[in-house]
Structure formats: structure tokens, C-alpha cells
Amino acid sequence: MDAVSTKDTTTEARLTASPDLTGVATSVGGTLLVRAPDTGEVVGEVPDLDAAGVAALVARARTAQPGWAGLGVDGRAEVIERFRRLLWRRRGEVLHSMQAESGKLYEDALRDLAMLLDVAHYWTRVAGPLLADEPLRTRGLMGFGRRSVRTFEPHGVFGMIGPWNLPVVLSIGDALPALMAGNTVVCKPSEVTPLATLLAADLFVAAGGPPDVLLVATGGGRTGEALVDQVDAVHFTGSVATGRAVAARAGQRLIPCSLELGGKDPAIVLADADLKRAARGVVSYGLLVGGQACIAVERVYVQRDVHERFVELVVEQVRSLRLGPAGGPGVVDVAGMIHPPQVDIVEAHVRDAVERGARVLTGGRRGSVEASYEPTVLTDVDHTMRCMREETFGPVIPIMAVRDVDEAVRLANDSEYGLAASVWTGDPARGRAIARRLQVGTVTVNDAVMHAALPELPMGGWKASGLGGRGGPDAMRWACRQRVVQVLRLAGHPDLYWLPYRPRSTRNLERLFGLLYGR
């Protein structure tokens, strides 16, 4: 199989129609057929790269890397700024591509693109200072006369393995700090949604990006494995199970690996909250991208005194939403699932909940649109149920009544996941205090989800939700190797610690240690 060239992958060439097939990506003779989830129509064909194809791509990226690094931060920022502007000018094609392969709402696609643009803007502004040599102060006696500085160097070729829910921002967007650090990048988008990532890589070249700096390796899990085997560092977004496999493989090669995995984000609604706003927030963020976002609200704990009223408000909201095939701006509120097999998981979680005593207040069945599930509200749920413990990744909002804050915090923390959480209260100080008790990487008070759209904020999960992370200055550090350079300024003088040893000088040194550290 030939390597994918960024030049021969224009969207027009890839978008082909063949209406007679079902709704998931399939590999046929080295070619992946990408299908619209709602119609099953083939919307594109891309190579299903094997190990040799991946190795060839990585070799090209490796050859291009010194030239890219040699452009310097300002040169690289200039390219990425041009890329950002071109993405916006050609947004019609980008949004079309995202919607064609994922069936997602116009608004969800637009948000994905806007996040990418914002991320690009952020990294071009902050990369310079973050990559500058950093003087390090040392205080101990052993550092006397020495000057130390930390320098940041690219790893070489960075691998980005992405999921199907936010394919552009979680592949190209996460590639930007690595690119700004002087790495070249090979993205491996999900086999379900490779088209928008390919288009974005085309636009990088069209914007004047040097060839082979941002490449796309299309294919499934096998392609992802081959990428981990070839690159110098890898960032992965996807499921916990695959994340573990990627980490183990990266561990074999001892390459840096950061993981952004699933979530089971709790929302805690206190009796003093603005219930109308909290209900609206929980519905909006529970059904974000149809619930297919790792930071979507996946379970809700509400203080018993206001539980009934809150549930009423949520149900009223959810019933007012329009489920339908995605189209243009504002056409519907919830569309079908991006990855049709996900409907089976959602259905299984709701069935399990009902069998264990949960009540469905609205929804609770497949929707009339192909590969869809009706927005669903469950009550009388508890932690024996899959919908409260496993990632549902669909349009389901399970709501549980709790006695008090302590019970809410205990249940919120009773999870293998620890990505994010939200607290809804009329008292922000109380919200902040509760935030400190939650075992997650991010807590928002009277809000949820939007923190992930802010590139200034680091985002990483606790527990099974990940390692390392994305966003914020830490992501730039992660994209680099570090080197400490230490220079002894008193050259010419013998060092206190050098051979040969003499009883007097050793005793003097001991006395000095006593004066410094023994008091």
C-alpha cells in the first residue's frame, strides 16, 4: 500500500456516492469506505494503511522535520496563522466534510472548527515564550558557581491518534502544540471519520505549509498500532481499553505517551442552585454532540429537596428538543449517532437501568432517524446500573436524588473515571469548596464542558480518564524533550568534590554541610 500523499487527497476526489451500503467504515482490499452514519451512503474512500505504509509516511515526516524546526518559532507561527485563516475561508468545505462523515449537527461541526481556530491562534501567540531557554536557579552548595538553563527540543515525529466524535480538534488541534514545538506530525484519525482531518491536512499545504510536515495515516486499529511503533512520541484520544493498549505499546518502546480517555462526568445540583439554569445547562451539556463527548454530563446528582422540580424542568427541556437528520444552522437539536454501533451501547445501558428499577421519563428508545436514539431522561437510578458507572456516550441523562453534599461527592467519586465534573449552586464559594473534594481533572461551577474549549486551560483526567493531557502550557512542554545545560563559571579552580580526597578538605566540607543543613 502506498503512503497517503497530502497532495492527492482533495475532498472532491474522496467523496463518492454509493447508497446501497450500511453505516460503518469498512475495509475492502486495502481501502476504507467511509459511510454517512444516517444513510449508509459511502461518502469517501481512503487507504487502509498497513505497517509498511505507515512506516513510509513516518519516514517522510522524519525527513521533513529538521527543515520545519529550522523555520524557527516565528516561521512556524506564520504558516499556522495562514492555515488558520484558510480554514476559516474554506469553512464551507470543512463543515460539509465533517457533517458528511459524522452526521453531526451544523452547530457541533462549527464548534469543532471554532475550537481548532482558537487553538491555532493560542499556540502561535504563546509558543515563543514557552519554547525559549529557561534559566534555572539552584540553591544548594553543590550548585555553587554553576549556571543552569533548560532548553526545549522537538521529539522528532509526533503521532496523534484521534477519535470519531471531534475528529478535527482532537487530531489537528492537538497536533498544533507539537507542530509549533518543531515536530512534524502524523495524525491517525478514526477510521469512522478520516475525511475532515485529511481535508485539514490538505489545507495546511494549500496555506503554504511545507510538504510532509502534517501527514495523515488513514486506517483502523492496526494502522494506529503501526504508528505507535514508528513515531517518537504519541498522543491518543479514545477509549480506556485502547488507551491502555497504546500505553503498553509505547511503554515497550519507551516513547512518551499522553492519553485523553473516556469520562463519566457527574453534575451535582444543590438545593440553592438556579434550577432553571442548571436544568438547561445539564440538558445542553448532557446532549452535547448527542452525548458523544468525553466531557458531556453523564450522570446527575440532585439534592432531594429540589429533585422533583429539577427533573420536571429537565424533562420539559428535553421534550422540547427536535431529533432529526442534521442539516444547516438551527434545523434540529439532536441528530443521530456518529458511530452507529454506539446506539447498541446506549440501548443496552437504558435496558439494564430499566431492568434494575429505573424509570424512563422521556425517550428510552431508538429514534426515527437511522442510527439515532431519542434523548432520554432516567430517574430512580443507582450505582448498580451501567448508565451510572460506564461511559454511555449517548443522549441519556440519568438523574439520582441524594440526601446532601457529602453523599453527592461520595457518589461522584465512586467511579473509575475522573475527567471533569460540574457543581451547580447559588454560592460560588461553596462550589469551589466542593470542587476540591472531587477526584477529577477539571471542575466547573455553574457551567460544564466549555472549559475544554479554552486552549489556555490544561485538561487531563484522573484515574482511568488519562495520563498527561492536552491544553495549556503543559501541552507545549509535553510536545518537547527537555535538555538541561549547566555551565561552571569558576573554570580554572578545582572543584570542592574533585579527586584526590584529603582528610582536611573532607572535614571542612562536612563542617560546611553542618552549617548549611544541620541547623
Ligand code: TXE
Ligand atoms: O474508540 P477506540 P472507539 C469512547 C466511547 C466509545 C468507545 C469506543 O465510550 O464507545 O470509546 O470508541 C484507534 N492501537 N470514546 O471504538 O477504539 C482507532 O482506529 C492504536 C471516548 O472508536 O479507542 C481510533 O483512531 N490505535 C473518546 C482511535 O484509536 C488504535 C472519543 C480510538 O479508537 C488501536 C471516542 C490500537 N490497538 C470514543 N485500536 C474520548 N475520549 O473522547 C484502535 N485504535
